[in-house]
Amino acid sequence: MKPTGDLSLVKKINKSLVLDFIRTHSPISRARIAELSGLTKATVSSLVNELIESHLTYEIGVGQSSGGRKPMMLLFNGKAGFAIGIDLGVNYIFTALTDLNGTILEEYRVSHRNESVEQVFAKLTQSIREMISRAPESTYGIVGIGIGIPGISDEEGNVLFAPNLGWDHVPLQSMLEEAFDIPVVIDNEANTGAVGEKQFGVGQSASHLVYISIGMGIGTGIIINHELYRGSSGFSGELGHMSIHFDGRKCPCGNYGCWELYASEHALLEQARIVLGIEDITVEALLKLADEGDAEAVRLFERLAYYLSAGIVSIINGFNPESIIIGGRLADAQKWLRGPMLEALEKRSLPYPRAQLNVQFSELGIRATVLGACSFAITKFFASAELNRFGPPV
Secondary structure: OOOHHHHHHHHHHHHHHHHHHHHHHOOEEHHHHHHHHOOOHHHHHHHHHHHHHOOOEEEEEEOOOOOOOOOEEEEEOHHHOEEEEEEEOOOEEEEEEEEOOOOEEEEEEEEOOOOOHHHHHHHHHHHHHHHHHHOOOOOOOEEEEEEEEOOEEOOOOOEEEEOOOOEEEEOHHHHHHHHHOOOEEEEEHHHHHHHHHHHHOOOOOOOOEEEEEEOOOEEEEEEEOOEEOOOOOOOOOOHHHOEOOOOOOEOOOOOEOEOHHHHOHHHHHHHHHHHHOOOOOOHHHHHHHHHOOOHHHHHHHHHHHHHHHHHHHHHHHHHOOOEEEEEOHHHHHHHHHHHHHHHHHHHHOOHHHHOOOEEEEOOOOOHHHHHHHHHHHHHHHHOOHHHHOOOOOO
16 A cells, blocks of 8 residues: 555646646636546546635636537636745845736836945845735735746745845845745746746747846757756856857856947946946847937947857857757847848857757847746745645635
């Protein structure tokens, strides 16, 4: 006889499986779930009843018959709870509230001066409280908080190294969980952006994609065979720190000639201050100038496209993805970046890896990161023991 623990684990797995079919195939019948999952109709019926009791699914009426009795159709209850997703930028915090389907309901943005961890943390908690105050009443309330950071973190949610923030070993997850008593997930912002694009954006049909997040630095999220690739110890994707200029300038990461020193938002603004002589120039102001036909502004974007292509060539030749998605605020500069960038890629990358490649600009923009962060938080909630209760929390 198998131990009780094994039976409990099997039930937990089966319930997650049934819930996933309801989430992804709604409206769907019990019989169809049994057919797709391989579980018996009795097992499916029992688990569905528990999910209805837990307010995670509900019946919406009968569907079309395929010869027998008309089936009762099920729908996932995306409003049973809500998640908070955060894009923690070098000088801003962008926060969104989504339902369990990943639909954005509220957004909130604040700037910060990055003077200290304490100053940024205060802005972060302010943003979270704002989203909590806007969340509608629901069975499970705020199920989790996901945060995309411009750096690397470990499995405990410690920010190990975020050079553009100047953070080193900051226990961000535990700090937030202590403040709000809500589960928190911390990940690299390019990873969260890649997941956001894969689930909700232009990357939905791609099996192999690389998401390039261009902010004050450059990060990349890599999807291989529909799964986020993390590497042997979880720190993959730091391609913003590959050298495109072997003996170039020193980067805060310690390397020399890093890609992000030449092709990031920071690099663009640094060059714009020199060329235009405007000390407090912004990306938005540059976009406006280019849109008005300013030749210098257009040339600045074309220069950026050239340096972007230098790194993308290595991604094409090294990973052979079917899709490369350029995201972050500079995705708004597609009009001026796309042409010169594709021209350079045509000249510099190997033809066979490039043959079936689709280079796209994100339509989600900075929302890709918050959507991916919410997805991580929601996934953690669905995997939690809470869902194995018979009924909602009391």
